[in-house]
Amino acid sequence: MKVFVAGANGAIGRPLVPRLVAAGHEVTGTTRSERSAEAIQAAGATPAIVDALDADTLREAVERAAPEVVVHELTALPERFNPRKRDLYDATNRIRREGTRNLLDAARAAGARRFVCQSVAFAYAPAAAPEVMDEQAPLYLEAPPPFAEGTRVIAEMERAVLDADLAGLVLRYGWFYGPGTYYGEGGSMAADVRKRRFPVVGSGSGLFSFVHTDDAANATLAAVERGAPGVYNVVDDEPATLRDWVPAYAEAIGAPPPRRVPVWLARLVAGKMVDSMSVQPGASNAKAKRELGWEPRWRSWREGFRAAPR
Numbered sequence: 663m664k665v666f667v668a669g670a671n672g673a674i675g676r677p678l679v680p681r682l683v684a685a686g687h688e689v690t691g692t693t694r695s696e697r698s699a700e701a702i703q704a705a706g707a708t709p710a711i712v713d714a715l716d717a718d719t720l721r722e723a724v725e726r727a728a729p730e731v732v733v734h735e736l737t738a739l740p741e742r743f744n745p746r747k748r749d750l751y752d753a754t755n756r757i758r759r760e761g762t763r764n765l766l767d768a769a770r771a772a773g774a775r776r777f778v779c780q781s782v783a784f785a786y787a788p789a790a791a792p793e794v795m796d797e798q799a800p801l802y803l804e805a806p807p808p809f810a811e812g813t814r815v816i817a818e819m820e821r822a823v824l825d826a827d828l829a830g831l832v833l834r835y836g837w838f839y840g841p842g843t844y845y846g847e848g849g850s851m852a853a854d855v856r857k858r859r860f861p862v863v864g865s866g867s868g869l870f871s872f873v874h875t876d877d878a879a880n881a882t883l884a885a886v887e888r889g890a891p892g893v894y895n896v897v898d899d900e901p902a903t904l905r906d907w908v909p910a911y912a913e914a915i916g917a918p919p920p921r922r923v924p925v926w927l928a929r930l931v932a933g934k935m936v937d938s939m940s941v942q943p944g945a946s947n948a949k950a951k952r953e954l955g956w957e958p959r960w961r962s963w964r965e966g967f968r969a970a971p972r
């Protein structure tokens with residue numbers, strides 16, 4: 663098949679493109695830089711230098727590629743994760759709102775029949791105690807800043823994809839670890855944990871669902887080739903409490919053990935978002951396994967943090 667990957671040089675795009683090529687697909691991948699275009703070409707795909715916010719140029723690129731499937735992996739996250747910054751997600755919110763609209767319009771114009779879209783599995787509304795949620799659970803539309811607007815934009819993006827007049831699949835990825843992520847070598851999370859700037863807050867009972875970027879790329883390949891329209895959580899098999907995964911991650915990267923701090927103290931540094939860290943839900947991957955025929959290689963972050971590529 664002909665596949666158009668928007669965001670081919672991102673954390674998922676980089677491992678995804680060579681997998682698509684190896685599976686026999688004819689791939690066009692977007693980037694905004696000449697240097698990244700060379701990497702896309704080296705992976706066996708055709709590069710398209712285009713900004714997704716430029717609707718006309720994007721449409722021309724998609725029509726030129728004439729894809730059967732369009733894959734949306736566009737984000738614009740900052741290099742450093744800082745929850746105190748109110749504009750943390752502004753650029754990504756714009757991409758998810760305007761870029762998604764432009765990409766859907768371009769996909770329709772080009773006659774694409776399938777649209778696979780990146781979303782997140784950590785935007786579910788918390789319950790009274792941490793739970794593992796499936797895709798039917800509500801999103802956290804009343805989250806504290808800076809996440810509230812981001813979650814509303816995610817819900818808007820997902821609805822646009824699912825309501826489009828083509829087969830729309832939304833992949834809610836877990837917290838990424840692996841090359842090019844906050845948790846990878848040179849990432850801001852790795853730096854903070856090494857400097858003991860990411861503590862276990864309060865009881866540390868909130869749940870985090872992780873997925874290695876290689877496993878996320880494999881799930882995306884599966885969604886390109888099969889699966890009914892709908893929403894799928896793409897996460898590993900073991901949702902992790904904060905009190906479990908932070909020490910394990912620190913040990914895996916050779917960092918000192920994390921500090922433990924009360925909620926009131928963490929709130930002074932990180933704001934109200936820390937309140938949700940004790941009730942944050944995890945996500946179930948049962949549907950993706952059942953309907954996409956996908957299995958994560960790194961079934962648990964416990965093994966993945968130690969042994970998976972960083």
